[in-house]
Amino acid sequence: MTGLDRRTLILSAAGLAVAGPALATPMRQDPEPRLLTNILTRVAAEVELNGSNRYPLVLDTGAGRTVLADTVVRDLNLPAGPPVLVHAITSAEVLPTVRLAQLDFAGRRFNDLVCPVVSRDLLAADGLLGLDVLSRYRLSIDLARRRVSMRPSGSDVFEGSPAFASPSRLTREGVRAEIGRFGQLILPTARAGGVTLSAFVDTGAQYSIGNLALLEALSAGRADQPGRNVEVYGVTGQVLMAREREVRGLEIANRDLGPTTLLFADLHAFSALDLIAAPALLIGADILYRFRRVELDYGRRRMTLSGLRPAARTR
Structure with a gap:
């Protein structure tokens, strides 16, 4: 490991907080967004917030909730939500939250999210896309093609996408x-x-x-x-x-x-x-x-x- 600086290891444990999965609506949107590069080597993609603004969020399977940077909260003028207890790397902390009306990602829309707010200087990103969005799906991260997709989980058949010419049957791989x-x-x-x-x-x-x-x-x-x-x-x-x-x-x-x-x-x-x-x-x-x-x-x-x-x- 070389070239370590103040952000030697950024851990997302601050996003660990109890939150139920957000309900999603299918959207006419790219079902396989392109992965972004150079966000401190983490896996990230663009996400549309409140219908128009697009921000790069880190896909964070270690975070229970979606987290937003304070700069994004100011850009969108988001209303305050209730404080929540989150688990950081050394202890649990109470963080402020905001209410996000709409989030669009991978061809799906999620409504009424409650998101903890963290300084962008600490996040080194505009936010973290947490398990309140990701955990109801079959999340496929194609690091070779730099694409990510979310498909329904729990069914033997899922819909086609630009990567598949026809509906495909799930296998028991893994x-x-x-x-x-x-x-x-x-x-x-x-x-x-x-x-x-x-x-x-x-x-x-x-x-x-x-x-x-x-x-x-x-x-x-x-x-x-x-x-x-x-x-x-x-x-x-x-x-x-x-x-x-x-x-x-x-x-x-x-x-x-x-x-x-x-x-x-x-x-x-x-x-x-x-x-x-x-x-x-x-x-x-x-x-x-x-x-x-x-x-x-x-x-x-x-x-x-x-x-x-x-x-x-x-x-």
């Missing part, structure tokens, strides 16, 4: 996952260095991070490996020190990633998801970009990672 407290898909069968662990995908995080229970399990009976200490910054401004270490034999969704550099720290997010006591891993964009395609099917509780690419020498 591995079975569990649903976490805030709607995340949690894979209980991942492995690292021979240690079984629980893993969840956080597309809003730059880098992947394991808890200290995983680090302890990997270190059992072995000489301590040298590793740098790295400051981890959350989107609410909280700071935590993490340790960097290379892990051998990382296996996620039946894919062997080989030697992989991870960070380790006991994020508050692990506690919030009841993943603090046993080995666990937050899968960030650094690992996701190793694949050509990532699919998170929330209705069927399945996770698919396909098209593994060679690892880069440095982050």
Whole structure:
């Protein structure tokens, strides 16, 4: 990992807040928006807010709610909503919210969202598109083509799109996952260095991070490996020190990633998801970009990672 600055690791755990899935209406809109680049390596796409204004939002499967930057709130003059409790990287915080009347994304419209507000300087983006929008669908992120799509989950057939000439039948590909407290898909069968662990995908995080229970399990009976200490910054401004270490034999969704550099720290997010006591891993964009395609099917509780690419020498 090289060239680290104040935003060494941006974690989206500030978006963890209880919110029911937003109801959606199909729209005549591109069903496969193009992914954007250079938002600190995170997965992002343009989203239309309140019928006209378009903003790049980070697709954030680690956030329970959609989050908006304070600059966007001022641009749209959004009315205030009730304060909500969110889980940041070191503790829970109460954040102000606004009411968003309309959000259009991937050919679907979502109405009446309550969105926490965070400083844009901390978000380093105009907002986070959270699980209140994403968790009712089969979310396909095509990193090779730089496209994203959301299709109905729980049916054997889904509608066609520009990528498909006719309706297609879903397959049983991928591995079975569990649903976490805030709607995340949690894979209980991942492995690292021979240690079984629980893993969840956080597309809003730059880098992947394991808890200290995983680090302890990997270190059992072995000489301590040298590793740098790295400051981890959350989107609410909280700071935590993490340790960097290379892990051998990382296996996620039946894919062997080989030697992989991870960070380790006991994020508050692990506690919030009841993943603090046993080995666990937050899968960030650094690992996701190793694949050509990532699919998170929330209705069927399945996770698919396909098209593994060679690892880069440095982050």
